[in-house]
Amino acid sequence: MKLRGRSRWVALAGPLFFVLVLTVGPQALQAADLAWPKWAMTSLATTGGVLLLVARAFMQVRLGSLTEQTTEASKLEIQQDSALKRIIGNNNNFPLVKDVSDRALVGIHAAIPLPHIMHSDLSVEFPTYIPRDLDADLRASLQSKAASGGFFLLVGRAASGKTRCAYEAIRSTFGDWRLCIPPNAESLNLLVEKDVDFTRTVIWLDEMQRFLEPGKLSLETTQRLLLQQNKPVVIVGTIWPDKYSQLRGAGGEDHSEDVRRILELGQRFDVVEFSEAEQARARIVAELDPRISEALNNGPSMRLTENLAAAPELIHRWMQSESPLGGALVTAAVSARILGHPQPMSQDMLLRLTISLLSGEQRATASENWFEQSLQWATLPVRGASAPLSAYADEIGSISGYIASDLLVQYAQNLATHKKFTISKEFGKLLISLSTPDACTLIGLATEGWEDSELSVLAYRFAADSGSHFAATALAGHLESAGDDAEARRHLSNAAEAGYVPAMNLLAINLFRGEAKEEAIGWARHAAATGSASAAGILGVLLYTEGEMEEALIWTKKSLRAGNEVAIKQLPLVLGNITEIEAEILEIIHGGAREGNVAAMQVLGRVFIGEGKIDLGLHWLELATEKGDAVASRILVGHLNARGEYDRALELMQSSADSGDTLSMTMLGMTLKDRGDNDAAFDWLRRAAATNTEISVLVLGIVLWESDRREEARECFRRVKDSQDETVRTLLSEYLSEEGISLSDND
Structure with a gap:
């Protein structure tokens, strides 16, 4: 007889929790500590664990220099x-x-x-x-x-x-x-x-x-x-x-x-x-300063500094605006800042963005000087404190542009998290069309993690067409994930031939995955020759996969000596056994950990645990966790649970989940489900699954099935049935078989 109810869930939760703690497949790594954009995951999921090292190295060095050299040296000296x-x-x-x-x-x-x-x-x-x-x-x-x-x-x-x-x-x-x-x-x-x-x-x-x-x-x-x-x-x-x-x-x-x-x-x-x-x-x-007294009386005393800055009044002026056109102007500035456009913003750009937010009736009835009046309203300080918009000048006597209040931006971002503040795609496209190439690059970065990548791709394409090697490299990743390998390789080749190291790295990955291994290693050598620690690590991994163990270790050590985080974190995969790290490399890691390198702390903790020195290992994992390392936190949670320190484990999961770590969200949801807090459990499980991390989608499906919400569960199972993550495929197959679940559309 199959277990049901709480006993059934307890029997399932243990193994699933263990998988989440130790998951290292592509989809899990995406949501854990690697923080790759979605486009990178599609192209990397098929390459296996080894190329994950290469991909991480690329992703952590791809934020290269965007500043172009001026052609007139004398003009540059005067400016400097x-x-x-x-x-x-x-x-x-x-x-x-x-x-x-x-x-x-x-x-x-x-x-x-x-x-x-x-x-x-x-x-x-x-x-x-x-x-x-x-x-x-x-x-x-x-x-x-x-x-x-x-x-x-x-x-x-x-x-x-x-x-x-x-x-x-x-x-x-x-x-x-x-x-x-x-x-x-x-x-x-x-x-x-x-x-x-x-x-x-x-x-x-x-x-x-x-x-x-x-x-x-x-x-x-x-x-x-x-x-x-x-x-x-x-x-x-x-x-x-x-x-x-x-x-x-x-x-x-x-x-x-x-x-x-x-x-x-x-x-x-x-x-x-x-x-x-x-x-x-x-x-x-x-008792001495009436401003403090007023701030204490005007809102929650724990947010006294916000009250001092007149934040409640500032938000009220915007959201309950007596000037609808002025309110639209502020919305335009805040939205542009959320989308990543740098501050300040020019008056002309704000004018065109604001017009796009007005209704037909507002455009028809606006006075001739409506924008000047709106600017005057938006830049008027609230209670003598902050204003919705602030003027900015590079030189005395002329206004360069306007800056949106960070209080309003923060407020809008909080609203957006709960779907109460939205920015239309049309607004984003208009902003991109009005922006400089460098600004487009920043918009691409800011919208990288959005569910729909269209704005990010559009922004990168505009910047790439204007000569940005960084944007070209980022665009190539999106194109590759969409299946356009030829166009992706064209952009990568152009940037790589111009000497842009991150493009060389990704081109090497692209070629290696496409079986052009000799050419791939050639580009990796070219990148490593520039002295890039990440490129050295990538070359080490590629040589390792081709069986060139001795040279691979040489390049890996070069990367490690430079403190390369990728090389440190992925060292266990390169060397095969984390407990068999040679003394020289272990000393490099130990030195990095002592100097505060978080990746080194995490790996050192795992080394000591692998050697049976549990307390020493947990000490280093604690230090890495305190510095925000999500993988260290999950491993630590597993050990704390094993020791019965459930409250401490829950505290760590909550902290990591609040910071955006998807697997921690899933682990927290499972723990809350086990404790009977179903509403909170489903909230965290759904938030994790919304990131499209496949192990999190699978766990949500299992929890839904165990809660007799069968159609929702089937939808989750269908989302991951073609997963390229072997762990997800195996777990799904075994669960479907045990439960006799069919995913046929006719069922």
């Missing part, structure tokens, strides 16, 4: 000199930290105004600072790096107080140091290239994601700043949690190895909602 003077002034020096008191300059949100009758001892610019719980640790960490230099990254939502927290920390710790606030990554790269003296300087990178776009801040520049002997430099950056997760690869979007390694160099501090202790301190401060 002008840029330098804007940053360091005519006296070629930076201001002292303690002398910088311009709120807008450092990126702190404007606050609601002081009442006019208040005494002058309160700052008009800055509300009284409320000490945060993390202040002591942050300032102690800053002080500990005064002699050697370091990198600190504060992660928090828009208007969470992260920038103010960082500002107060450097004023307290490094008041007599200099402060460099580069407007963009190009300026910082230029300063480093010109050998500007950064001794005892804080480099301020507010909204750091702007500095990590393709072709922007390089790993080499970052390391050069941090490794100057006897010339300490401290880098302080801020970033949103979702941007951090995306760039680290946990949020389902593509990322580069350089960006991951830059972020791993930083010591992370999370700035979250106000704790009870912080709220208590705020109530004391409120």
Whole structure:
């Protein structure tokens, strides 16, 4: 007799959970820690486990430089000199930290105004600072790096107080140091290239994601700043949690190895909602500063900083707009920013985008100067604080464009997650048609993970046709997944022949998969000869598959010595047995783990567990998990469950699922189902299956079948019946056979 009900589910859940912890097939890797775009998965799923190494290497280096060299050297020198003077002034020096008191300059949100009758001892610019719980640790960490230099990254939502927290920390710790606030990554790269003296300087990178776009801040520049002997430099950056997760690869979007390694160099501090202790301190401060008092009374006290920035009023102005045309203008700017268009946006572009959102009646009845009136409405600050749009100027006396409020962008993104804010494909196409090639590349990246890849492909094609090698390489991946191998190879060949290493890497993969192995290895050698660590790793894998073991190991070691994350993470597959790693390679991994390389921590943990040193292995997996490694988290969850530490395991699954790891979503759903929380269980299982990760779709199907929701279950089974993942095929076949399930359309 077959088991039914809870006993039946318990019998099934154990083996499925184990599969999820250890799954390494293409579809599982897609949703776990590799964070490949959908187009990459289709082309790679047929190549087997070995080429997964190659694909990962390509995907982590494909964010190459987008900046084209100018043809007029003298013009470039003039532009560089002008840029330098804007940053360091005519006296070629930076201001002292303690002398910088311009709120807008450092990126702190404007606050609601002081009442006019208040005494002058309160700052008009800055509300009284409320000490945060993390202040002591942050300032102690800053002080500990005064002699050697370091990198600190504060992660928090828009208007969470992260920038103010960082500002107060450097004023307290490094008041007599200099402060460099580069407007963009190009300026910082230029300063480093010109050998500007950064001794005892804080480099301020507010909204750091702007500095990590393709072709922007390089790993080499970052390391050069941090490794100057006897010339300490401290880098302080801020970033949103979702941007951090995306760039680290946990949020389902593509990322580069350089960006991951830059972020791993930083010591992370999370700035979250106000704790009870912080709220208590705020109530004391409120007796002295009426702005704090008002913020406490105007909304949830745990979001006091958002209330200080007038976020509720700002959102209300947009969503309940007394100016429908102005509201459409703000919607256009917010939508463009969500789609990845860089800020600021020109007035002409905003005009054309806004018109596309107006109804026929609105267009017919709009006054002659409707757009100027709408701009005036949209740029008017709410309560003297932030405005829906802010004007931006490169030079005094002329407006370059407008920037959408990050508070509204964050709000719209949250709405979009729940399908309450949508952007039409027609709007996206219009935006692409109005954008520069570089902007199109960023739009392609931002829309890469969308269910429909049409906008991403269109954006990449426009940029590729304008000469972007990066976009051509990304476009080739989409074309390949659509079955157009010839066109894909044409784009790859053009970019590879121009010397673009990521294109050489993917071309080698493409040729190798197409059995043109000699030509493939030739391109891999050409790429590796440039000194690229990832290319060396790819060449090592290709040689390994062809039986050239000795040379394969040489190239793999070269990649490892350079700290290549791909080589470290995929080392067990290359060498065959994770417990038989030779001493030299193990020392490289151990060194990487000690230096904070997350991939090295994960692999080292697996090595120790394989050797039977369970506690030591779990220690390294814990460290990797704390830094956001989803695979380490899943392995750790498996061991915690085996030890009976169910609450800790659930906490880890929840954290990884919240960060976007699909397999963790599935594992969490199964755990909640086992605990009887069916509604929450199905919510997580459906979210995981919506990513089209086949093992997650299969698990949802099994849970639906066990819950007697047979037609929904059959639909899930049909989605994965032709899977190229052997694990998924085997599990599905065995389950269908055991249950006597037919997927025939006639049943």
